[in-house]
Amino acid sequence: MDRIPILRMGEFLLVTIQVDMHDELAMRLQDDLTNAIQTKGAKGVLIDISAMEMVDSFIGRMIADISGMAQILDAKTVLVGMQPAVAITLVELGLTLPGVATALNVDRGMQLLRRSMDDGDDDASFQR
């Protein structure tokens, strides 16, 4: 069965979504990530979608669900590398991702996570 790898980067987890995801794969990723946050005690999750040419409501819900579960497990989610055409389309689709921070790339995303950890849990940059 296909699986999307979850990489550990210090106290954070990095997931790079590259394939044209089908629903089963998306569901499995959600489960794997929840387990990984718990077993590794990760404080942040970076979801790299720079290779994704499209984000629809299904993927959007998956991202929102991951972020929600991460939050319960005391980890923050940053969505990194969204292509401009995807961002424009998401706005028109009507999809907002409340509580999900975004960053230009993985480096910026890590900076954002580190800063929010230094500042404590109620960092304003994680509110939209």
Add this chain to the structure above:
Amino acid sequence: MTAMTTLHSSGELPLKTERDIVLGRQTVRRLSQEQGFSLVDQTKIVTAASELARNALIYGGGGVLIWEVLLDGIKRGLRLTFKDEGPGIPNLELALTDGWTSGHGLGLGLSGARRLVNEFELDSAVGQGTRVTVTRWK
């Protein structure tokens, strides 16, 4: 469709599995590229197609995607029809409301797809099925 609109080419794809949704998206991407759509316009029609294909699969129990490349003077367009013989939609207005879902979705598929295209047509009959036709012009 105006009297000047002509059909350049067309085809049909099944929407029976999750994989078919991926294949459908890839086909729509290729067709919109061939028509010279901008990257943003490609992304819009592909995203709309993904929403409607998933609806046909999940709610309609599977169906078909019919694609048509249209020519209208110097305009080029891509028309996509998603057809299923599922339970139909009892209340179209409600189904087209942002955020309304009968399941566990975000309720954005139909209303969002409508915003992403130039023409949108929704026909549904309870017990007979649903047909959604969308067109995006270059």
